[in-house]
Amino acid sequence: MTTLADKPHLSRQHMLDLLKHMIRIRRFEDKCAELYTQEKIRGFLHLYDGEEAVAVGIIPVLDKRDRVVATYREHGHALVRGVPMATTLAEMLGKQEGCSRGRGGSMHLFDRATNFYGGNAIVGGGLPLSVGLALADHMRRADIVTACFFGEGAVAEGEFHESLNLAALWGLPVLFVCENNLYAMGTALAISESETDIQRKASCYQISAEAVDGMDVVAVEAAARRAIHAIRETGKPRFLECRTYRLRAHSMFDAQLYRDKGEVESWRQRDPITRFRSWLETNHMVHSDELTHIEEEVAAEIAAAVAFAEAGTWEPVEELARFTYEDRTFEDRGVQ
Amino acid sequence: MSRRRTAPKEAAAPAAAELTYRDAIREAIRDAMRRDERVFLMGEDVGRYGGCYAVSKGLLAEFGPERIRDTPLSESGFTGAGIGAAMAGMRPIVELMTVNFSLLALDQILNTAATVRHMSGNQFGVPLVIRMATGAGRQLAAQHSHSLEGWYAHIPGIKVLAPATLEDARGMLWTALQDPDPVLIFENVMLYNMTGKLAADAGPVEIDKAAVRRAGRDVTLITYGGSLWKTLEAATALAAESIDAEVIDLRSLRPLDDATVMASVSKTRRAVIVDEGWRSGSLSAEIGMRIVEQAFWELDAPIGRVCSEEVPIPYPRHLENAAIPQVPKIVAAAKSALGRA
Numbered sequence: 041m042t043t044l045a046d047k048p049h050l051s052r053q054h055m056l057d058l059l060k061h062m063i064r065i066r067r068f069e070d071k072c073a074e075l076y077t078q079e080k081i082r083g084f085l086h087l088y089d090g091e092e093a094v095a096v097g098i099i100p101v102l103d104k105r106d107r108v109v110a111t112y113r114e115h116g117h118a119l120v121r122g123v124p125m126a127t128t129l130a131e132m133l134g135k136q137e138g139c140s141r142g143r144g145g146s147m148h149l150f151d152r153a154t155n156f157y158g159g160n161a162i163v164g165g166g167l168p169l170s171v172g173l174a175l176a177d178h179m180r181r182a183d184i185v186t187a188c189f190f191g192e193g194a195v196a197e198g199e200f201h202e203s204l205n206l207a208a209l210w211g212l213p214v215l216f217v218c219e220n221n222l223y224a225m226g227t228a229l230a231i232s233e234s235e236t237d238i239q240r241k242a243s244c245y246q247i248s249a250e251a252v253d254g255m256d257v258v259a260v261e262a263a264a265r266r267a268i269h270a271i272r273e274t275g276k277p278r279f280l281e282c283r284t285y286r287l288r289a290h291s292m293f294d295a296q297l298y299r300d301k302g303e304v305e306s307w308r309q310r311d312p313i314t315r316f317r318s319w320l321e322t323n324h325m326v327h328s329d330e331l332t333h334i335e336e337e338v339a340a341e342i343a344a345a346v347a348f349a350e351a352g353t354w355e356p357v358e359e360l361a362r363f364t365y366e367d368r369t370f371e372d373r374g375v376q
Numbered sequence: 377m378s379r380r381r382t383a384p385k386e387a388a389a390p391a392a393a394e395l396t397y398r399d400a401i402r403e404a405i406r407d408a409m410r411r412d413e414r415v416f417l418m419g420e421d422v423g424r425y426g427g428c429y430a431v432s433k434g435l436l437a438e439f440g441p442e443r444i445r446d447t448p449l450s451e452s453g454f455t456g457a458g459i460g461a462a463m464a465g466m467r468p469i470v471e472l473m474t475v476n477f478s479l480l481a482l483d484q485i486l487n488t489a490a491t492v493r494h495m496s497g498n499q500f501g502v503p504l505v506i507r508m509a510t511g512a513g514r515q516l517a518a519q520h521s522h523s524l525e526g527w528y529a530h531i532p533g534i535k536v537l538a539p540a541t542l543e544d545a546r547g548m549l550w551t552a553l554q555d556p557d558p559v560l561i562f563e564n565v566m567l568y569n570m571t572g573k574l575a576a577d578a579g580p581v582e583i584d585k586a587a588v589r590r591a592g593r594d595v596t597l598i599t600y601g602g603s604l605w606k607t608l609e610a611a612t613a614l615a616a617e618s619i620d621a622e623v624i625d626l627r628s629l630r631p632l633d634d635a636t637v638m639a640s641v642s643k644t645r646r647a648v649i650v651d652e653g654w655r656s657g658s659l660s661a662e663i664g665m666r667i668v669e670q671a672f673w674e675l676d677a678p679i680g681r682v683c684s685e686e687v688p689i690p691y692p693r694h695l696e697n698a699a700i701p702q703v704p705k706i707v708a709a710a711k712s713a714l715g716r717a
Binding site for chain 1: 416442447448450452453454455456457458459460461462463464465466468483484487488492493494495496497498499500501532533535556557
């Protein structure tokens with residue numbers, strides 16, 4: 041683990057918050073998997089199991105005014121960012137009370153209130169978007185950082201290279217976060233990239249980069265603080281590669297033929313939640329009743345979210361075409 | 377602009393100025409940039425080079441490199457950046473050199489710009505304008521000459537415009553920038569040098585209606601963009617043979633103004649569609665089918681079409697000319713609709 045000396049401002053309460061964020065995501069997604077087997081969540085469901093330390097280490101470092109662009113594996117990011125669990129789950133059930141009105145589902149969580157720009161299911165597609173959000177802020181001299189999350193699979197896309205070049209060329213305040221979980225669906229990094237040290241690619245675009253243990257929430261947070269501080273100071277982009285691992289299948293349809301159980305098991309030993317909790321316990325920074333309390337709080341929140349989502353309603357079919365274009369004849373849901 | 381005449385002092389009304397289609401678009405961009413500081417132009421060679429079709433020539437000196445923003449050859453990257461900037465409250469104009477190159481940005485246009493409002497439950501919109509050149513006629517061969525605007529007209533969530541006149545070249549941009557959704561503007565390459573007079577106070581025009589450019593009784597010729605002028609020329613030739621053609625300029629390819637088309641077809645009872653796109657699976661097919669659906673019983677003859685031949689546009693002039701709609705083909709199709717050889 042990163043030592044506390046690296047993080048002089050980390051209070052015990054902050055540690056507990058980090059732990060709770062991660063447990064909240066893990067338990068929520070366990071429930072999602074259950075709801076999927078019950079066929080209440082349909083379509084694709086991509087779980088973040090094992091990667092929680094990335095979103096939890098980075099997103100709380102952002103300010104409310106900052107922006108987040110995420111991928112189709114974004115439940116964790118949405119929850120940490122403050123998208124309510126109830127509307128997140130309602131979205132995954134396709135209910136109109138969902139954060140995207142039920143239109144997007146698991147892969148397309150959007151939330152204007154928290155500057156959460158999706159939920160992008162085209163690999164690499166969110167990178168140009170983040171460049172544009174940051175370009176608008178740059179042109180208005182606004183002190184806003186856009187954090188753009190993507191997997192290592194996106195690195196093979198042209199949009200990755202175009203976006204890093206544009207952000208560096210124009211000096212835009214983007215934090216590029218590569219969640220390197222070693223597999224693009226079932227294709228291992230080593231058989232898809234000639235250069236597997238991903239953070240090195242950023243240096244080709246004159247972007248300062250850092251690789252960090254993505255299974256260590258404290259290390260991720262420390263790196264995020266450095267990067268975000270630098271972006272605010274310079275206005276220029278930064279690149280953070282978080283080396284992590286997806287402990288579950290790519291989606292619920294994945295038989296995981298491309299990796300052996302031993303590999304998964306060895307990574308499970310580095311589970312970011314177990315590891316952080318053990319470290320807190322070893323250092324007497326958490327009491328067992330506090331852990332119990334966190335679990336109880338999370339369980340209650342999940343139960344309430346399930347109740348909210350299940351009680352949600354289906355958007356009337358008559359509204360199918362609504363919002364294909366702006367439609368001022370319907371009530372406004374907060375569009376700018 | 378150098379070509380612009382100053383109004384005579386004795387004239388009360390603003391005088392008409394002689395200018396090109398290119399000048400009219402430039403004036404529209406300049407006007408928008410002056411009126412709204414959120415507007416900026418971004419694309420390949422729009423600044424120092426002056427635009428590959430010289431549309432933005434001189435704008436860099438007036439507005440500076442922040443707002444007349446040269447981009448690398450990264451169509452997907454900078455189109456996506458335009459989408460993001462629009463979502464964050466700016467009003468970008470993205471210029472893509474040609475519709476052929478726009479395919480490199482199709483992911484961003486189709487999967488993001490066109491989907492975000494619906495997919496986000498109306499939380500985010502993309503008030504972005506994308507301009508690009510389209511069409512054949514400059515001997516630029518098979519990777520610079522196609523007319524793919526009909527493909528874009530297939531996509532819900534975006535609007536597609538095809539200005540054919542100086543008034544529309546001058547007036548559509550501002551209206552498009554006021555639109556809360558993405559608008560694509562297709563400029564036919566053969567129109568950039570077209571000259572004409574435009575009132576000095578010419579301004580924004582509405583963008584959701586077709587226009588009857590020539591009234592007639594005998595046959596409706598439906599077209600847009602660069603083919604409008606060939607179609608009007610064909611109508612003149614037809615008049616010499618006592619055939620009175622009505623010419624409709626669609627102006628907007630999505631949404632289509634069905635009402636104007638059906639009113640005309642119901643009057644003339646005959647329709648020919650002239651479209652520089654390929655025939656198969658085309659915009660012309662869509663228009664023809666709408667006429668069948670909505671005005672079948674008004675028709676006195678099968679609907680005719682003049683489209684591009686189903687080949688990649690070739691380089692030699694004679695083959696290029698043969699590949700795209702020309703006046704004699706339009707005349708022949710109109711006469712055929714009237715049962716005249």
